[in-house]
Amino acid sequence: MASGVRRLGTFLRQQLLDVLRLLDATPAPRGAERTAAHRLRAWCADRWPHVEWQVVEHGPAGGSLIATHGAGPLLYSHLDTSLDDGGAHNPLVTGNAAPVAPLAVDGDVVTGFGLGVARGPAAAALVAFAEAGAGRLLLAGSGTHRRAGGTTGLEAYADSYPLPRSAIVAKCGPPTLLWHEPGAFYLTVTVTGRSGAAMAAESATPPGGVVAQAGVVLEELARWRTDYLAADARTGQTGRACGIGAISGGWPDKPDLLPAQLRIDLYVVAGDRVEPTALASELADRLRARCAKSALRDCAVEVEAEPVAAAAATPADAPVVTAARAAWLDEFGAQPPPVTGWTGSTDGVVLRAHGVETVRLGPQAKPAADDPRRDALSLGQLTAYARVYRRLLTELPA
Incomplete structure (x- = not known):
């Protein structure tokens, strides 16, 4: 030099x-x-x-x-x-x-x-x-x-x-x-049942509260993520990614109450052209089908998309x-x-x-x-x- x-x-x-x-x-x-x-x-x-x-x-x-x-x-x-x-x-x-x-x-x-x-x-x-x-x-x-x-x-x-x-x-x-x-967007998954009291587990839907069944949702999200990444078109220099960034449910100051809602937030990346709303709809259908075969069968499942950029x-x-x-x-x-x-x-x-x-x-x-x-x-x-x-x-x- x-x-x-x-x-x-x-x-x-x-x-x-x-x-x-x-x-x-x-x-x-x-x-x-x-x-x-x-x-x-x-x-x-x-x-x-x-x-x-x-x-x-x-x-x-x-x-x-x-x-x-x-x-x-x-x-x-x-x-x-x-x-x-x-x-x-x-x-x-x-x-x-x-x-x-x-x-x-x-x-x-x-x-x-x-x-x-x-x-x-x-x-x-x-x-x-x-x-x-x-x-x-x-x-x-x-x-x-x-x-x-x-x-x-x-x-x-x-x-x-x-x-x-x-x-x-x-x-x-x-x-x-x-x-x-790549572009990016957020997905919010909510599973809603009925609240209850921890001292009376059967008072909630599902019994024990929706958070106790979080594993059912997380397992299906893991399978969905595998399929989403496998469909990566690898367009140009970019690719796909997806991760769960937050899980929440209930009130930390009063855990004797069983929450009615479980919320899971995901960050999703797509190098190819992905329509976030359509992807959210497909994921919601998939989660509903899985929950219908579990203790969450009587719960409502929703997935919302929030685009960041394409x-x-x-x-x-x-x-x-x-x-x-x-x-x-x-x-x-x-x-x-x-x-x-x-x-x-x-x-x-x-x-x-x-x-x-x-x-x-x-x-x-x-x-x-x-x-x-x-x-x-x-x-x-x-x-x-x-x-x-x-x-x-x-x-x-x-």
Whole structure:
């Protein structure tokens, strides 16, 4: 590596660490990023005063950081994290209510909360934009999937600003270039019987309460999931996925009451064109048939679908894809490897729905060895992607 490139890498590395430390110091849960966005705007205005940094507010407390260097593509990432460090619901997912340790650096590895989603690539995007002197930047609020999540930062931006022809999504992902992303939706399964009292099991329908028969529903959902995945069309770069994310029923503060309703929430990914409502109807019929042969025979079964976004692809020969391939080859010394069955869905599908040709690329994060709530990233890798983002901002037309 030439000495000039090494010096540039060292310079970018330090700037990345500065941004990461700032992000780590300010919580940015989904829909409540406004404080973090304003703090980041003030810091950027002091660091790069030649750029006009702005905050676009949305919803009760949402906020996004935006900036423009004139014509050029949009470089997109988001401010919010999947979990809220210290949030009341986090232990339900992580099983750990202890405080999360702050950002740490050990040689080439940086470790911290929310680095994978999405502070690491967001920092790389911010530094790349500031150094490029071209293009547009959007670090959006409400960029993570959340049901009934209200207006997202990207939607608020698209309502107020014209979108360019092309965009680069800076997100962690596979070690390759993505121009095709799957869609996603939520399914809610409810099984409703009759409530009762724990001291009189026969008072409920079914006897003992509907939650006691959850295994019947879960077993059928497991069989359905196997069939759903087996029917994967493996369209382009993408595939299917499905998982149960939540199970609920009853009142924890009063478990002497047997609940009338069992609720199971699923997250479903489809790289091919799947109609969520039709899939929900098919699943409901299947669950009803299974429950009819069990103690749940007198219960009502419903399945509702809540779409997030449909699968979408950018043509593989689009200018943004061609430019990204060339930048990847120059940075990493080889063509981006092929990928199939990718199941991660981001706001890239939303940009494509607006007619914006979009690619996604970014570093690979992994859970920290000492605490899976924290992510570990290579600073060298993060710096390399910052160079790729910067190049695409300067080479692609608006």
